[in-house]
Amino acid sequence: MLKRNTSGLQSHARQKRDSALIRTEQAIQKLHKENKSINFGVVAQEAGVSRTWLYNQIEIRERIEELRDKQLVKKTNIQKSTPDNQIESSVSKTNIIIELQQRINKLETENLVLRQHLEVVYGMSNSELVRTVEVLQIEKAELKRQLQELSNNNDATAVSELINRQLHERIYTLESEKAEMLLQHKQVIQQLDKLNSDLNNQENLKLTNQKQTEDIKKLQTALESTKKELTEDRQGLNTTHAKLTSIEEAKKTLKSNNVLDSKVQDKCSELGIKLNKSLIDLIKSKPYEQVINALSVVEERLAVGSKKVRSKSSLFRTALENGWEPNESDVEREAYTIKTNFFEWYDLARNYGIVQQFKEEEEMIIVQDNTGQWIKFEIMSAKWTLDYLRRVAQPK
Structure with missing residues (x-):
């Protein structure tokens, strides 16, 4: 496997996380000041972050859960004073809960398949995926606890509303996770395609360089052979020239001295x-x-x-x-x-x-x-x- 330089990516990730923390804090303060509902979905939308990221930040998660629970208790106390004729029927609430739970199960199954596929593509377990599973398990346990507590509450309206709200939040979270993993899957495929293209280009370049090297060696060999032939021809010409010069000098001597053969x-x-x-x-x-x-x-x-x-x-x-x-x-x-x-x-x-x-x-x-x-x-x-x-x- 190719080793890549990830220092730049890590630095960018830290800057992105710090920016997300600041936006989240500002969103929580704004919602609390305006007395609006505080939950993971609302905070994620206001801060421009994902629910998964909020669940992974332990301090922020605990703070959101605390503010959410306080608002829930306050709202429950208010609803206790409402007339009985305004309370929805428990049968209708139950049907809604069942439908939402089925939707949750479907999304969890789809997300599990996507996580497994990403693990196969990466060739190893992704730490982010492992962390997401842990967060989901914690959330599941928390939902069970709250459901158990609320099931002991005689106020059916409060129980139904709490479960309905939490189920909707869970559905929103799962849908967001699904969208993120699909995008991540697409990006991984693109990276793999690019790596394969780069490897093919490198292989072609290697073959081209090898052929050029062989051609250069052949040219060098031919050049050496030509140089050798030229050297031999030059030596032969020098010898011939020397003989001709000697003959010409002899002729000149004979003419100058009137000497015959x-x-x-x-x-x-x-x-x-x-x-x-x-x-x-x-x-x-x-x-x-x-x-x-x-x-x-x-x-x-x-x-x-x-x-x-x-x-x-x-x-x-x-x-x-x-x-x-x-x-x-x-x-x-x-x-x-x-x-x-x-x-x-x-x-x-x-x-x-x-x-x-x-x-x-x-x-x-x-x-x-x-x-x-x-x-x-x-x-x-x-x-x-x-x-x-x-x-x-x-x-x-």
Whole structure:
């Protein structure tokens, strides 16, 4: 069972009781001063309190009973002097008493059922209910005593009036108790419904929080995994970046120092290719595979016949510039030899001033001499031989 803080309720109950005591005292004084009837029903109505509460206050109860009895004795003495013809018949009074007692029994039964139901709802006996039962027992004993005393009185009118008044008071009290217990029962049901709703909300909130906690754990796990992957990728990037930086630095060093790849240098040395700055720059500007192919072309031409290759460096430069590849046919080799010789002859003849330009027509090379006339290369080269031009022509 839930433990609730009842200090505020207890403080409110004390304030309510003090206020009820003051109102009750004022009501009793007012009724006594105005010489009105004083009983539990009248005082309860005047003070705005319940009869049950009046019965539970021992001092107030005794005072009301004392004032009521004094008024009753006084009224009885007055009624003794009334004529006999004004006294109601004892049979009529008896019928009224029986009817009122039956009504009292019915109300007591209903109130007992309500008290038992409230005890089941609370799960334990209510101290207020126990106190109410004790008060009712005291009241019952008091009524029996007064009834016994009055039954010995010869004045039937006084007896009937007293019993009638007390029975009406009892009925009013029981009806008030019934109304209060019904209201209390309704309030208890509402409190139980609210508690059940709060418990359901707390359970739902607990489930929601649990799900959120699980989701957060999954996200944290995924985040850790992602962080780990990012760290590994960053390390790989750093390694790659370091390698790239090293390669770039090596390239810069090679360019700044005019240094070639060791394999290219060794191959050039093996083939007898003389390297100068312009040829080195050309090699660096071409793809590595193209450089190797050009070296292979030179090597292939040398294998055919070294006498046919007049300038290895010139052959290598031409093969590199034109992207030649090895393993060509004899016709291709012959054409290449002619072209190689022509280019060397043309450079020397132009420097010497005997030709201006050249062109190819139908796989034939023709050159324009210094007079503007177009002449076949074979005729021009026979007049101006390559050996002669090598001796007399100076490259610009």
